[in-house]
Amino acid sequence: MRFPQMLFLRLLWQIPCTLLILITVLLLANEYAMARPSRRTKDIPYTTIDPSGTDAERHLLDVYAPRKLSSTAKRPVVMFIHGGNWNSGNKNIYTFIGRRLAKQGVVAVIINYQLSPNVQVPAMANDCAQAVLWTTQHIAEYGGDPDRIFVMGHSAGGGLAALLATDDQLFAKIGLAQNPVKGAILDDAAGLDMFDYLTKMEYSNDAQYLTAFGKNPAVWKAVSPMYYVKASSPPMLVYAGGRTYPSITNSTQRFHQRLQELNVKHEFRVLPGKKHIGMVTQLFWQHSIIYRDLLTFVGVK
The missing domain is CATH 1.20.5 (Single alpha-helices involved in coiled-coils or other helix-helix interfaces)
Incomplete structure (x- = not known):
């Protein structure tokens, strides 16, 4: 046996x-x-490197373009901003998002930006605005439409995307008379109201965020998209996981209410059963509900 x-x-x-x-x-x-259906152009510098010694890698982006276009018409553009608690993350982790967007007819831009503790959130927001500026100037070379630029982000990147869509001064400071962002896709966004969050300090280990946001409440408010929403803000898709962190649940719900109060065109969805990380890993699948909504939102034909 x-x-x-x-x-x-x-x-x-x-x-x-x-x-x-x-x-x-x-x-x-x-x-x-x-x-196969996409073409990736890697590691493009989107701004002049700070001579003080800023890590050059943090000022790079990748462009993913459809390899074959059915016409000469320019394609809508989605710039994705990664999450990572404002102190980690890299564009190279999110190649799957660039590939899937390009396969479905979108020109995707995936960016790096400086991270804490080297810089604080205002510098991160400026990096993201610089990446949008580069996109307005160069994306036509890759088949993208500079007049149809949308921003997208998960977690900390979602908060930064919301800030780009609502804070016009980010672009005025770098020489743009108008905010070029035509819409935002927020995937379980963090940091929508850091003024409220850091004032209350309701959760254990909240003090860790003082490294990225500093100790000045005026700065917390200055980088919180909640306080920039206005009737003329661009349309948005707003998603939250049904099992995400309570702080994200609460701030996203309040952000949704603020958009409603000002009649900003938007859709708000809670995805049942999804935790915070699952809200971004679902984007591995081409037929995710977020992609389905996004394609209509940005006008893919």
Whole structure:
């Protein structure tokens, strides 16, 4: 009986290994299928590097363009801003978003920006505005329409995207008379009202955010999109996970209410069962509800 038992155990051991190999092959095949219809241009500097020694990598972006266009018409542009608690994250993690957007007819721009503790959030917001400025000046070279630039972000990146859409002074400071952002897609955004959040300090370890936001309440308010929303703000898609952090649930709901009060065109969805990380990993799948809404929102034809 010993030999059959050993054989059975060996076969049982091989099942997970075989399954893992199969899953890996399927994922690689899926990624290859997604990559083929798009063209990635990597590591483009979007601003002059600060001579004081700013890390050059943090001022780079990637462009993902559809490889084959059905016409000469320029395509809508979505600039994605990564999350990471304002102190981590990299554009290279989010190639799947660029690939999927490009496959579906969008020119995608995925950016890096400076992080805490090297800088605080006002400098991060300025980096993002500089990336939008570069996009207005150069995206036509990649088939994108400079008059149809939308911003998108998850977590901390969602807060920065909301700030770009609502704070016109970010662009006035860098020489643009008008805010070029035509709309925002906010995916479980953090930092929508850091003035309220840091004033209350309701959660354990909240003091960690003073590194990125500083200790001046005036600065907390200056980088909170909640206080810039106005009737003329561009339209938005706003998403929150049904099982995300309570602070994000609360601030997103209040942001939605503010948009309603001012009659800003927007859609607000709570995605049942989704945790904070799941709100961005779902974007691995081309047919995610966020992509479905986004394509209509930005005017893909």
